Amino acid sequence: MTVRQQIIAALSEDSHGGIASLADVAHAEQLVDAHRAEVITALAEEAERRLSVGRSHTVSKAAVVRFLRLEASTARVAVTEREKSSRPADATPDFFQPGRxxxxxxxxxxxxxxxxxxxxxxxxxxxxxxxxxxxxxxxxxxxxxxxxxxxxxxxxxxxxxx
Incomplete structure (x- = not known):
């Protein structure tokens, strides 16, 4: 199941863990799509701010790909940090820890x-x-x-x- 599908499933559950209605699923899909549009817009603004244009007034494909991968890895690190902070202190780590x-x-x-x-x-x-x-x-x-x-x-x- 993709993250998008997980979010839609979580947003469209009723208080007992079941699907509330098809309208709730449709609403959840609209919310996820709206959030995706916000993220892409913010990413485009950040790219415009940080990427420099070459002599031919273009940006190389490699620069764009590096930028997108760096932004994606930054987002993944933020998710991982949030997950770590929400775990109990005595939880078993799921990867090597710096300083250990x-x-x-x-x-x-x-x-x-x-x-x-x-x-x-x-x-x-x-x-x-x-x-x-x-x-x-x-x-x-x-x-x-x-x-x-x-x-x-x-x-x-x-x-x-x-």
Whole structure:
């Protein structure tokens, strides 16, 4: 289900969780479409303000695509931050956290930052990957690394592997 469909479903539910009426669904679709028009208008205004015109009075396709991807990744980060702030303090994190060190078997990962890739928008954790007593390598780990890597927060386990 797309985010648009989720919003429409949520807006058109009655107090018991069922669909109130077809008119409510139509109204929810109108609200979502109106919001989309507002967002696109604001994005166009921001693009006009921030993108510079070349000699031929055009903007390169690459510049527009980078701008749109950057704006989309900024919006995703804002959503993620809102989700994090609404979670209980003792909730299990769903990705690496800056300032924390994680362990997977003999490997350690010291997370320095979490940021979206400016071209794809995919969030990566940036930091140092190392085994205790050996040189560290700067690297970026993806959500797949988190989901399938078996990483544990050293502060949580009390182990430092040294």
């Amino acid at each position: 060190t994680y362990q997977r078997r003999r490997w350690h990962f010291q997370c320095l930052a979490v940021a979206p890739n400016p071209f794809s928008g995919e969030t990566h954790a940036v930091g140092y990957l190392y085994r205790p007593g050996e040189p560290a390598t700067a690297t970026a780990l993806s959500p797949d690394d988190w989901a399938h890597g078996g990483w544990t927060d050293i502060a949580t386990t009390g182990k430092d592997g040294a």
